[in-house]
Amino acid sequence: MLQDKDIVNDYLNGLNASMKSYAGYITEANNPELRQKLVSLRNGDEARQLSVYQYAIQKGHYKPAQQATPQEIQQVQTELNQGS
Template sequence: MLQEKTMVNDALADEKNGLTFYANAISECANPQLRSTIQQIRNNCETSQYELFQLAQAKGYYKPAQQANESDIQQVRSQLQG
């Protein structure tokens, strides 16, 4: 039987993969109604992903990367803007 940690992390990975799929579908969709529907589905997926992330983090199953310092943030910001 799978442990809860494995199930939560698998579900979290699935949600993240789904978000990538929806982003690609939205960017390639020419039909405004279909695009809007996919955006709504993506928004629901984002909510589910965040809830799973919070659960995983609260239980110690998922540890986010160390927070970036201000100089790292500025460096990335300048790279993306220039």
């Protein structure tokens, strides 16, 4: 029998996979209505992913990585801005 932790992790993995797929579909959609629908579906999955992620943390099913320091955040921002 599946445990709560297994169900949560499986659902999170499915949501993460679908969001990666949406990125490809959205960038290749030529029809504006289809593109908007895909964006809407992706946004819904992002909201569900955040909710399930927060549940997993609350229940102790997931331990997030250590938070980035302000210096690390600044470094990433600098590197991203240099790529533009």
